[in-house]
Amino acid sequence: MLPTTAKERESLAQARDTLAQLERQFTSESRLEEVTDGRAVVAARGITRTYGRGGAAVHALRDVDIDIAKGRLTAIMGPSGSGKSTLMHILAGLDQPTRGRVSIDGIEITRLKEKRLTQLRRDKIGFIFQSFNLLATLTASENIVLPLSLARRRADEAWRRAVIEAVGLTDRLTHRPAELSGGQQQRVAVARALITRPAVLFADEPTGNLDSRTGSEVLGLLRRSVDEFGQTVIMVTHDAGAASIADRVVFLKDGRVVQDRNRMTRDEIYDTIKNLEAAAVADERSSR
């Protein structure tokens, strides 16, 4: 029988919504299990992030599915405003999606309470920011072991030495950040991120504040951490040269993954990003 009153129509629409929601939940649950069994360290399903409501709503991410394989370096690229930082913050448990699920090392972080989430971030995740974020009053050495000190864990001495040697800071350990160059400060930040042997290392524009030579040094370190230590790295970058060290390049546009490719050359990346940027500008014009 067709619904006749407004109330009947409304309850029918509600029932459809609930059904659709259940269906989505069911399919995303079974898919999530499939991938977390395998080599994916990070698995995200149906990630949607909307800021604001109604006509003013901004759809920063729209139904993004992504798996990050262990021991690989993945670059995330896309025009400004395409959702890169939002995606990284959600994958790292720094922000919650409006809808969707994320798991890290088999633990679904989108269900955790704040206290457990903080603990998980401390144990499983390393961060490198564009602006280094070192503590000014601590020496290089103290900054490097800070995540362990905070977790009341002792450094494995052999690992600590290996990390410090890898980043080439052996003779700068007693210096404070103000006494180090930008490149050296970022190397301290890389060592700090590696010291806990995190399941995933996230880097948001790690070379954004560096000149090209020191930028290359930092990229070389990230690459070595993958090749020599089996580290998993996810890096957001605007720079085609930086992304060319990645095993995989994921391109976002308008909150969606529009290309997902294995190793690309700098020129291929440059062309792809130029095309996406031009398309983004054209979209903006036509929506005015």
Ligand SMILES: Nc1ncnc2c1ncn2[C@@H]1O[C@H](COP(=O)(O)OP(=O)(O)OP(=O)(O)O)[C@@H](O)[C@H]1O
């Ligand atoms: N707190 C917020 N409130 C409202 N809108 C936001 C907020 N944070 C981000 N946005 C919007 O969400 C979209 C995605 O932002 P995001 O910062 O993820 O982009 P991005 O790809 O990192 O860009 P950029 O390359 O400029 O850093 C943008 O349109 C942005 O304006």
Ligand SMILES: [Mg+2]
């Ligand atoms: Mg950003």
